Amino acid sequence: MPTRRRPQDAGPVAPAAAVPALDAETAAENEPPPGDMHRHLKRLADASLNKRGLPEEDLEELRQLAAAAAARGTALRFLVAEYLGSVCRIWTDLSDSQQVLAPEDLREVGSALIKAIGDATVALTQGYETAHRAAVRGEEAMRREFVDDLLDGRTDLGRLAERAERFGLRLVGPHSVAVARADSPVGAGDDTTRYVEEALTSRFSTGNVLITTKDSLLVCVSPGAVQDVPDFFATAVRHAVDEQCRIAVSRPRPGPSGIVRSYQEARSALDLATQLGLSPPLIHASDLLVFQVLGRDRAAITDLVATALGGLEDARGGPKALLETLTAYFATGCLNTATARRLGLSVRTITYRLTRIRQLTGHDPADPDQRYILQTAVLGARLLDWPSRPLQPAD
Template identity: 40%
Template sequence: MPAHPAADHRQPGAPPPADAPPADALAAVARAAAADAGGLDPDLLGDFLDAVWAAVLDRRRLPAQRIDRYRLVGERAAGAGVALRALLDLYLSAAWRLWRLLPPVAAATAPAAPTRPGGPDGPGGSGAAVRAVDAAALVDAGEVLLRASDDAVAALTEGYQVARRQLVRREESARREFVDDLLTGTSDVPGLVRRAQRYGLDLAAPHTVTVVRAAEAYTEASALIATLERRLQGAAADADALVATKDGAVVVVSAAPDREAVREVLDTVRAVLGPPARTGWRAGVGRPGTGAGAVVQSYEQARRALELARRLDWRDPVADTADLVVHEVLLRDRTAARDLVRTLLEPLRGVRGGPEPYLRTVEAYLEAGGNATGAARRLHLSVRAVTYRLARLRDLTGADPAEASGRFALQAAVLAARALGWPDDAEE
């Protein structure tokens, strides 16, 4: 078996062996292949060309140790941001360009010397050019080159994909840590602001938080999350939005220079998540604010709005904190709110059917502007049934719905009852 060129121990200055790879020619192959691959660094080829040359001469596969090196090359290329397609193109382009330089191929394609008259053609020979071609050597060279290319490409791809998965896991972990710090607050506010820029958020501008929940918990792996973020980030040239999941809910942190920007975010949520009636999603929207602390406050407001909307049986799937300000005021002093409910509505606990029909009657009556006929249509009852309930309310609570002061007292009491979850979940 021929000796490997790398094992040739020559004295300094001695001429290279006849089968040594031509350094200048291989360097030219590497440069041309790098150009084919979009201008990659030829050094990414490492010793690939020399290794293939030696393998062809020895008529063997690339050694396992060399193949392992290409896995490392794939890992380094992934970390440097080199595209896998370009990396493979570099190696495959180098392989086919090397083919003509390989000794068996070069010998088969070199110009043949003409025969002498009287030579192999016999006396009076024609002198035609003849060449002795080693067909077996050509076949072996082709097989070794293809096998080496296949092994190198497989190792490069494996190393690249392993590195990419590690990078993705690290990025996911960093993103999750950032989202947690952003929504719960951190003492390192300057650091948080710098990290926010990495995810396209400028916390020096106003932002708001939207929290979306559905019957089934959302996960980070859901295709809806990626679609929603892509739609939001592509909504406008200056749009910045971060979409993540937390505690089974979708959390959207988005720029909020005005109410129109918030409306566009909600329109996109509706378009991506589909009709609320199908998936049961509901959204809470916090107030816009500037700075990292404002994001934390907006997030908490959005969560409270969702919970309050659930208690109030809010008709709109979107509960905006701005629309629930009256309820927030009522709940700011929960003790006073509970006292109001107990004082005015506690007598309804003893009526037949419980308090709920009377609470709904008050709500319908007020929505209809104090009109019993309109309330009857909303409740699908007769006008007589509505007027009876209103009269019973007056007798039991002492507040007359027909009078302004009575209507105000009943409305405040019912709003507080809904917000507190009375009579089932009221705090005692």
């Protein structure tokens, strides 16, 4: 669940809900169609004098009138203000009419008029909100289609660039893609997504960032020139969720086709980091290139692990302890003292283990020429999840 205050808006604002400036010229342009309104006001007066409510067909006409006003970009407050102003004129006309009403009749007429006004106002609001929600859903559907085309590369690139401008994204120049995966799936309308989007767009311009979701992942597309976006994105994601998450960042690539490749690279890096159990919450794809190279020839890396490290299976208790020692040894720059400190062991124990590794594998970790073979094999073992999983020899 999100841990910070969330924005109140439920989603993007559709063009149909744009609020015009409050001036006489704009108000005149936004007036409802006089014919429809005039016809309704006459019916309203008749219903009031007859002390009855408005029929359902009249209310439906008002809903359609409000929907048409929303499609033209008329603000709801202008629509309601115009309606109530017209009702006031009708009430004045009724009051000034030559028909003399008894006090009890006047009260009943006034009560009927107020009820009819309330029903009509509700109908106007319903019609307007229904049209507004339809416009928002249409906008969201267009955005979803654009995002899918952008990240999957399923459409003409020139047309894709034109559509990107509609959503404030400029596809000129190289872009990088960051993807985030949390324990719980992330959706387009989630509080987490809205929080991260608001945080990024308030820090960077909308033309420099696109926050979206795909396959339960949170995705951030940003220009390569704005290098601090991925780090800020990772921080916002960690603040938005109180559960474990991992973020991967691709290398920048030019053009719309580059975004597709960057997205695929970020996803692959995320999957690889999860497979390897890497601890950093922010993973750069460039740091995993060696694993990707090794993984391209699984048969070769399996053969290397079996040849270079297979002898560790003869160690007392199995190869796990010695393999962990090699991993820490290479990670600390081949320093016995630092390796002992990292593993919580004595230097003497580390020296003994390195000697056993040399005896069992035939390769000396301290020898620069032989060290590379062992280090590559250790990386391959992590990629193959050995020794937790037995090695599968190539056919």
